[in-house]
Amino acid sequence: xxxxxxxxxxxxxVGLAVARSLALDGRxxxxxxxxxxxxxxxxxxNSEVIHAGIYYPPGSQxxxxxxxxxxWLYRYLQDRGVAHRQTGKLIVANTxxxxxxxxxxxxxxxxxxxxxxxxxxxxxxxxxxPALECLGAVLSPSTGILDxxxxxxxxxGDLEQAGGTVVCRSxxxxxxxxxxxxxxxxxxxxxxxxxxxxxxAGLHACDLGAATEGLARHLVPRARFAKGNYFxxxxxxxxxxxxxxxxxxxxxxxxxxxxxxxxxxxQARFGPDVQWVEHANDLAVDxxxxxxxxxxxxxxxxxxxPGVLLPDYAGIRPKISGPGEPAADFGLxxxxxxxxxxxxxxxxxxxxxxxxxxxxxxxxRQMLA
Numbered sequence: 001x002x003x004x005x006x007x008x009x010x011x012x013x014v015g016l017a018v019a020r021s022l023a024l025d026g027r028x029x030x031x032x033x034x035x036x037x038x039x040x041x042x043x044x045x046n047s048e049v050i051h052a053g054i055y056y057p058p059g060s061q062x063x064x065x066x067x068x069x070x071x072w073l074y075r076y077l078q079d080r081g082v083a084h085r086q087t088g089k090l091i092v093a094n095t096x097x098x099x100x101x102x103x104x105x106x107x108x109x110x111x112x113x114x115x116x117x118x119x120x121x122x123x124x125x126x127x128x129x130p131a132l133e134c135l136g137a138v139l140s141p142s143t144g145i146l147d148x149x150x151x152x153x154x155x156x157g158d159l160e161q162a163g164g165t166v167v168c169r170s171x172x173x174x175x176x177x178x179x180x181x182x183x184x185x186x187x188x189x190x191x192x193x194x195x196x197x198x199x200x201a202g203l204h205a206c207d208l209g210a211a212t213e214g215l216a217r218h219l220v221p222r223a224r225f226a227k228g229n230y231f232x233x234x235x236x237x238x239x240x241x242x243x244x245x246x247x248x249x250x251x252x253x254x255x256x257x258x259x260x261x262x263x264x265x266x267q268a269r270f271g272p273d274v275q276w277v278e279h280a281n282d283l284a285v286d287x288x289x290x291x292x293x294x295x296x297x298x299x300x301x302x303x304x305x306p307g308v309l310l311p312d313y314a315g316i317r318p319k320i321s322g323p324g325e326p327a328a329d330f331g332l333x334x335x336x337x338x339x340x341x342x343x344x345x346x347x348x349x350x351x352x353x354x355x356x357x358x359x360x361x362x363x364x365r366q367m368l369a
Contacts, residue, residue, distance in 0.1 A: 004030050006196040006368065007184050009172050009208060011035075012043040013148060013357045014349050015200035016155040016166075021361035022368065023162035027196075031164065032184070034171035034204075039152040042202045043354070045283070045315030047230075047261045047272070049242065050074070050084065050144040051352040054091070058111035061330040066352040067113045069359035070142065076358060077146060080154040083264050089143035089242040090125060092134035094299045098246040099135045105246065106138060116141050131238040133302050143242060147264060148354060155357075172201075177214030177340045196342040196368045202349065203280040203318045209345050219338050221320035221331060221347055228272020228317060229285050231293050231309040237268035243300055258296040269312055270297055276323050277316070285311040317350040332360065334367035344368060 008019040011033035023029045035041065053067035077084045093099040106117045118139045120128075125137040156166060171187040181193040201208045206223035209215060237260065245257035258273055270293055275286065290309045297304050321328035331347030338345070344367050349360070 001183070001191050001193050003181075003193045004028065005194065006030070006198065007032060007192065007194040008198045008200055010041075010200035010202055010205075011038040011156075011166055011168070012041055012200065012202050013039060013152050013155070014202075014346060014353055014360055015198070016152055016159060017357035017361035018198050018200055018364045019164055019166075020155050020159040020162070021358075021365045023159050023164035025365055025369075027368075029159065029164035030192075031159070031166040032170040032172055032186075033166060033168045036168055038156060038166060038168070039149060042315060042318065042350075043148060043152060045313055046148065046351070046354060047259075047269070048145050048148045048263065048354070049261055050086075050146055051355045052089070052109065052117075052140045052142045053112045053114045053352070054105060054109040054117065054140060055247070056112065056352075058108065061332060062352060062356070063112040065330065065356035065359040065363075069352070069356035072358040073146075073355060074144070076154075077151065082147060082150045082154050084144055084146035085264060086142065086144040087240065087242055087262060089140040089244060090129065090132070091138040091140065091244045091246050092125065092132065092300045093136050093246040094134055095248070096135070097248055101246060101248070102136055102138050114140075114142070129239055129241060129243070131301060131303055132243065133300055138246070145242070145262060145264060172208065174211035175199075175208065175213065175343070177212065177343065182340075182342055194342070197344070198364055198368075199343070199345045200349075203316055205318065205345065205347050205349075206320070209347065212340075212343070215338055215340055215343070219333065221328075223280075224319040224322050225277050225280050225282070226317040226319050227275040227277045227282055227314055229275065229289055229314045230269050230271035230312040231285075231290060232312040233268040233270070234308045234310055235305075236266070237262070238303075239268070239301075245296070245300065258293055260297070260301070270309065271312075272315060280316050280318075283314050283316065285314045287311045318348055319350060320348040330356075330360070332363060334364075336367075342368065
């Protein structure tokens with residue numbers, strides 16, 4: 001059986017960031033990706049937003065990794081010449097409940113280390129965005145957008161420059177923990193022995209955890225899938241900031257509401273919504289949800305013309321919490337958590353996973369040091 005140093009399962013943005021970090025640390029890294037190309041799962045179906053670190057409970061993994069990761073990510077994008085833009089974001093309140101919750105957003109962000117948020121009134125918000133309607137807003141100047149595929153190519157380039165390898169069309173079937181190594185059994189029957197394995201399989205991470213012999217089953221969470229539909233705008237949008245609805249303080253949200261994001265070419269997209277589904281491959285956009293999108297968008301953009309929303313794409317959030325439950329934190333699980341030497345599981349790496357990728361990678365590197 002061939003021996004390798006570290007295997008990373010999954011070549012999404014987090015898997016590539018982890019592999020890069022390990023390779024730069026002198027490890028011999030092999031990335032195994034089941035699909036035909038890198039980043040064709042979760043990483044190709046998101047909003048491409050660089051989050052500030054606003055919404056997450058202070059002290060949580062999401063808060064820590066998002067805030068630290070944002071600083072590192074902006075620096076990395078600049079150093080590598082990866083296209084990005086610090087657009088800023090408005091979190092807008094359109095109900096009295098949302099308006100009352102704005103100070104809490106600012107306070108929570110400050111507790112997370114995000115100190116540049118500013119609450120503004122309706123007139124100030126409309127001065128920034130004349131087409132906007134709201135009762136008040138919070139301005140987040142450090143939110144931005146990026147080219148996620150270019151980021152992944154840069155991470156892959158760093159990895160390969162450091163001696164690492166990415167092999168696509170290589171599906172891992174199961175893992176087997178031994179006393180001195182972890183056996184990686186491929187779906188085609190081949191097997192490897194590795195000193196370390198990082199399960200960064202995204203939507204399939206819980207399945208791979210359940211298929212790991214030697215890992216206690218009660219430590220593998222149940223996978224839940226929250227689909228998010230996106231619609232694109234036919235025509236130009238009169239906004240330069242990203243626009244997010246303020247959360248209702250009394251409701252547990254599985255997402256951040258139907259928000260307006262921009263790509264680097266200025267094209268607007270709306271979404272994602274939250275649609276709980278049974279399967280990770282349920283990626284067809286539900287065109288029938290367009291009227292619901294229009295209703296939500298017109299709360300902050302009354303001038304949205306009728307019939308201009310076009311179905312674009314859908315993504316799946318890899319959750320370990322269900323409908324009506326508080327959103328679960330990132331599930332970074334290392335040897336100290338489960339007792340299997342050399343194994344790191346990355347469960348429920350949903351938003352803000354893109355922003356957090358470099359920070360998560362550093363933690364994984366330390367877990368395997």
